[in-house]
Amino acid sequence: MPRPLLRVAGTAVLGVALLAPVPAFAATELPSERGMSATIRYTEYGIPHITAKDYAGLGYGTGYAAAKDNLCLIAQGVVTLRGERSKYFGPEAAPDGSLSSASTNLASDVFFTSVNDSGIVEKLIAAPAPYGPAAEAREISRGWAAGYNRFLSEGEITDPACKGAAWLRPVTELDVHRRGYALAMLGASGRSTDQIVAAAPPGGNEVRRSTQSPQEAAKAARNLMADAAMGSNAIAVGSQATANGRGLLLGNPHYPWHNGRRFWQMHQTIPGKLDVSGAGLLGSPAINIGHTSTFAWSHTVATGVPFSLTELRLVPGDPTSYFVDGKKEKLTKRQVTVQVKQQDGSLKRVTRTLWRSRYGPIVMSVPPVDLPWTTWNAYALTDPNATNVRLANTSLALSKARTTDDALRALKQTQGLPWVNTIAADSRGRALFAQIQVLPNVTDEFADRCNSLLGHLTFRQAGLAILDGTRSSCAPGKAPGTVQPGILAPDRYPVLHRADYVTNSNDSYWLSNPRQPLNGYDRIIGDENAERTLRTRSGLVAVQDQLGQGRFTRPDMQDLVFANRNIAGELAAEGSVKMCREMRLGEPCEVLAKWDRTADTGSRGALLFDRYWRKATAAWDLWKTPFDVSDPVNTPRDFNTASWAARKALIDAVGELRTSSIPLDAPLGDHQYVTRNGEKIPVGGGTEALGILNKIEAxxxxxQGYTEVGTGSSYVQVVSFDGDRCPDTRTLMTYSQSADPTSPHHADQTRLFSKKGWATGRFCQDDITKAPGLKVVQLSGR
Structure with missing residues (x-):
C-alpha cells in the first residue's frame, strides 16, 4: 500500500490525504460527558469491575476509577507530557523516570515540547487504522479523559501529593494518546532523552573523541537493553503439562512500585462485545495484560533492539552538514522554548536547540555506548516507535481473543507492541510464545550490506545496527505486510506454539522451551546459543522440577512464583561454605551452612548471601564449568572456591553487616521491608543477580537494610481454565491499587504479598455480585 510520506521534524508519517477524515482539533478539546455512562462495582481490595454499553462509556468508567486511586501519579505524567515540569517544579529536579530517561525536568520538558511542537501525535491519531488508532481506541480514550475529568471536578481529592496543586488540571483525548506514544518510545528515544537534548556540534577548535575503542563500544552494547526497572517472568503451560488438560498462565511483570509506570487492576465489560480482566499501566484506557473467559496473556520485556543508529559523514569544516549519495545535506535546527520557574517564583523562557537529520535526531550517545559528535562524524537515532500509536489497538485486540491463534493474528495485524514479548495460554490447552514487536527493518542481510565499520561489531555483539548514512539506500525501508515504513515484517519474528510449556524471563526467544530451541532469526531480534541469566535458568529449572513430580495445577504455579528459590544459592552456597571454612571465618560459615537457600521473609542467612553475592558477581572466575550450549539450563556451574574475588566479597559482606549492627543470621524480612503509613511490612524475594523469580530490587x-522497594513483582496473575466454568484465577498487586496514602487500598495487598497471599479473581457476574462488601457506583454523563 504505497503512499506519499509527510515528514514532521525528520520523522516519516502518513501521507496528507490520510489525515483528513478526523479533525485534529477534536482530540485537543475537553471531551464532553454527554451520553456516557458506566457502572463500577468494587470487590475486595478495591478492584473495579467496569461495565458500559459502548467503548466511550467503558473509558469513562475506567478513567474515573483510575483517577480515584492514582490521581496524583497520573497527573504528574500529564505535566511531563505537556513539557511543563520546569514551570511547576523547577529545572534541576529529576522526573520520576516513568515516561523517559531524562535526568532533569528541563531536559524532559525540552524533549516533550519538541514532540508537541511537531504535531506528530495529532497527525498519527488522525490517521485511520491500522496506521493510527482504531475507532474503538479513539472512543475508549475519549471516554477515559472524560471520566478522569469527572473525578477531578467532583473535588474529592484526598492524596496530599497533589491536593490543591496548580498543576492538577483536566485532560483531553490527546493527553491520553500522548502517554501511549511516550510509552512506545521508552525503548529508544525515551531512553536517550538527555543525549538528544544535549546534542550540539563541536565549536571552534574543540576536539572530541570517543571514550571507547570500537571493541569497547561493542562490548558496552551488550548491556544496551539492560534496565533494572523493566523486566518480567511469564510461563504458559499447555494440555500435556496441566492436570486438567487445559491451559495455565503465570504473568509476573517486574515494574516500578512508585512512579507513573505502575500497573492498576481492573475488569472491563461491554455486554456481547468485550469481557476482560487484568491490569493496565497507569493512564492506559485498556488492559495490557490479563484474561478473557478462554484466553490469558502476559508480556515480558524483549531483547529486540527497537532502534537503529546511522553514522553521518560530516562535511569538512561544517559539522552541521553531512553527505548523502555524494551530495551535501544540512541538519535541521529546531529551537525549543519552555517556561522555567526561577528561585523567586517567577517564570523565564529558556530555549534549547535540537538537531535532526533525515534519519532522525542527533544523539551524543546511546548509553552505555559513547557516540560523540565530532568534526568528522555524528550519529542519528532512528526510532520506528516514534510513529507508533497502536499499542491500544493491540491491547484491545488481545482483550477480545478467545484462543492463542486469535492472539497471534491480533499481534500480526495491529503491530503495536513496542518492546515486549507475548506469552499466552488458552482453554484448549495451547501455550504460545511470540516476539512480535516494532523493530527496525534491519535484517541480517541488510546489516551486512549497510552497517558501518563500528556497526558490524555492535550488531554481532548486541543486535545494534549502526548504518552507513552516506547511502540513502541504507535507511530501513518498507517491508511486505507491515503497517508502517521501516519496520521488520511480522513473519520474520520467532513464534512457538507448544502443548507442554513456553516461558520467558527477559532473555531472548532462543530457549523459550529447551526441547525446541528457536534458531535462525535476525540478530536485531535477539541472541542465540548464548548463556542465559540465572533468572531464566531458575524458571526453567522450576518448571522442569514440577513436571518431574506431576502435572501443573493452579496452586502449583502460585507456589512456583513465590517459592523464592535462590538459584544462585542452590548453585554456590555449598561451595561458599567450603570456601568460608577454608578461610576460617567462623560464624558466617555456619550461618550460610544453615541457610535454607530461599529469600523468604523468615529466611536466616539470606541477607548475608545477598550482600556477598552482589559483590561477587563481578568476578570472572566464579564457575569451574563454563557455559555449554549443549546444556544451557545447567551451565555455568560448580562454584570455584579458589576465586579471590569471591573471598574478598564474602569478607566485605560480613564486615558491612557487622558495621551496620545487623546480625549475620537476621531474618530477611527484618531488613527487607517497606513502610506504609508507619507500618513496617516485610518483603520476600530478591535481586536479579540471585536468579529469584520473585524479583525485588530494593x-x-x-x-537498616533494604528499606524500600524500587521495582520488582507488580501485578501477578495465575489463570487456569476449567471447561465452561469461570476462569480459575488468582491475582496480586504487590504494591496495592492506590498510591494515595489515605486510601484503604494503599497497602492492603502489600500485606497480602508479605504473607504470600492471593486475591481470588472474580470474573463471572455471579462471583462479582456475591463479593463481600460489594460497592456499586453509577456514573452518568452530565
Whole structure:
C-alpha cells in the first residue's frame, strides 16, 4: 500500500490525504460527558469491575476509577507530557523516570515540547487504522479523559501529593494518546532523552573523541537493553503439562512500585462485545495484560533492539552538514522554548536547540555506548516507535481473543507492541510464545550490506545496527505486510506454539522451551546459543522440577512464583561454605551452612548471601564449568572456591553487616521491608543477580537494610481454565491499587504479598455480585 510520506521534524508519517477524515482539533478539546455512562462495582481490595454499553462509556468508567486511586501519579505524567515540569517544579529536579530517561525536568520538558511542537501525535491519531488508532481506541480514550475529568471536578481529592496543586488540571483525548506514544518510545528515544537534548556540534577548535575503542563500544552494547526497572517472568503451560488438560498462565511483570509506570487492576465489560480482566499501566484506557473467559496473556520485556543508529559523514569544516549519495545535506535546527520557574517564583523562557537529520535526531550517545559528535562524524537515532500509536489497538485486540491463534493474528495485524514479548495460554490447552514487536527493518542481510565499520561489531555483539548514512539506500525501508515504513515484517519474528510449556524471563526467544530451541532469526531480534541469566535458568529449572513430580495445577504455579528459590544459592552456597571454612571465618560459615537457600521473609542467612553475592558477581572466575550450549539450563556451574574475588566479597559482606549492627543470621524480612503509613511490612524475594523469580530490587540503607522497594513483582496473575466454568484465577498487586496514602487500598495487598497471599479473581457476574462488601457506583454523563 504505497503512499506519499509527510515528514514532521525528520520523522516519516502518513501521507496528507490520510489525515483528513478526523479533525485534529477534536482530540485537543475537553471531551464532553454527554451520553456516557458506566457502572463500577468494587470487590475486595478495591478492584473495579467496569461495565458500559459502548467503548466511550467503558473509558469513562475506567478513567474515573483510575483517577480515584492514582490521581496524583497520573497527573504528574500529564505535566511531563505537556513539557511543563520546569514551570511547576523547577529545572534541576529529576522526573520520576516513568515516561523517559531524562535526568532533569528541563531536559524532559525540552524533549516533550519538541514532540508537541511537531504535531506528530495529532497527525498519527488522525490517521485511520491500522496506521493510527482504531475507532474503538479513539472512543475508549475519549471516554477515559472524560471520566478522569469527572473525578477531578467532583473535588474529592484526598492524596496530599497533589491536593490543591496548580498543576492538577483536566485532560483531553490527546493527553491520553500522548502517554501511549511516550510509552512506545521508552525503548529508544525515551531512553536517550538527555543525549538528544544535549546534542550540539563541536565549536571552534574543540576536539572530541570517543571514550571507547570500537571493541569497547561493542562490548558496552551488550548491556544496551539492560534496565533494572523493566523486566518480567511469564510461563504458559499447555494440555500435556496441566492436570486438567487445559491451559495455565503465570504473568509476573517486574515494574516500578512508585512512579507513573505502575500497573492498576481492573475488569472491563461491554455486554456481547468485550469481557476482560487484568491490569493496565497507569493512564492506559485498556488492559495490557490479563484474561478473557478462554484466553490469558502476559508480556515480558524483549531483547529486540527497537532502534537503529546511522553514522553521518560530516562535511569538512561544517559539522552541521553531512553527505548523502555524494551530495551535501544540512541538519535541521529546531529551537525549543519552555517556561522555567526561577528561585523567586517567577517564570523565564529558556530555549534549547535540537538537531535532526533525515534519519532522525542527533544523539551524543546511546548509553552505555559513547557516540560523540565530532568534526568528522555524528550519529542519528532512528526510532520506528516514534510513529507508533497502536499499542491500544493491540491491547484491545488481545482483550477480545478467545484462543492463542486469535492472539497471534491480533499481534500480526495491529503491530503495536513496542518492546515486549507475548506469552499466552488458552482453554484448549495451547501455550504460545511470540516476539512480535516494532523493530527496525534491519535484517541480517541488510546489516551486512549497510552497517558501518563500528556497526558490524555492535550488531554481532548486541543486535545494534549502526548504518552507513552516506547511502540513502541504507535507511530501513518498507517491508511486505507491515503497517508502517521501516519496520521488520511480522513473519520474520520467532513464534512457538507448544502443548507442554513456553516461558520467558527477559532473555531472548532462543530457549523459550529447551526441547525446541528457536534458531535462525535476525540478530536485531535477539541472541542465540548464548548463556542465559540465572533468572531464566531458575524458571526453567522450576518448571522442569514440577513436571518431574506431576502435572501443573493452579496452586502449583502460585507456589512456583513465590517459592523464592535462590538459584544462585542452590548453585554456590555449598561451595561458599567450603570456601568460608577454608578461610576460617567462623560464624558466617555456619550461618550460610544453615541457610535454607530461599529469600523468604523468615529466611536466616539470606541477607548475608545477598550482600556477598552482589559483590561477587563481578568476578570472572566464579564457575569451574563454563557455559555449554549443549546444556544451557545447567551451565555455568560448580562454584570455584579458589576465586579471590569471591573471598574478598564474602569478607566485605560480613564486615558491612557487622558495621551496620545487623546480625549475620537476621531474618530477611527484618531488613527487607517497606513502610506504609508507619507500618513496617516485610518483603520476600530478591535481586536479579540471585536468579529469584520473585524479583525485588530494593534500596540499601546502611545500618537498616533494604528499606524500600524500587521495582520488582507488580501485578501477578495465575489463570487456569476449567471447561465452561469461570476462569480459575488468582491475582496480586504487590504494591496495592492506590498510591494515595489515605486510601484503604494503599497497602492492603502489600500485606497480602508479605504473607504470600492471593486475591481470588472474580470474573463471572455471579462471583462479582456475591463479593463481600460489594460497592456499586453509577456514573452518568452530565
Amino acid at each position: 534500596r540499601w540503607t546502611p545500618g
